[in-house]
Amino acid sequence: MTQLVFMTSKDDLKEAIREVLGEKRSESMPIDLSESLNRRQAAKFLSISYSTMCNWTWNGIFKEHGQGRKKFYLRSELIAVIQKSG
Numbered sequence: 001m002t003q004l005v006f007m008t009s010k011d012d013l014k015e016a017i018r019e020v021l022g023e024k025r026s027e028s029m030p031i032d033l034s035e036s037l038n039r040r041q042a043a044k045f046l047s048i049s050y051s052t053m054c055n056w057t058w059n060g061i062f063k064e065h066g067q068g069r070k071k072f073y074l075r076s077e078l079i080a081v082i083q084k085s086g
Helices: 010-026 039-046 050-058 075-085
Strands: 065-067 070-074
Touching (some): 039 070
């Protein structure tokens, strides 16, 4: 199995986030801001891959809550990060 590693600048990463969020904003759907999401759900909500969600969490872009294997994200915080980066 071949593994690809991509290196990118912080500015390029911010631009990618803005692009993904812009696409997500165009889809209108009611949002429960208090809802907690696991990593897969958060990645789907942001329309990014699971591995990208892992990387962005590891790089401090998104804050993860919980302890041990019971980690989660707050939808309201994901939206706040997206709005702040835009």
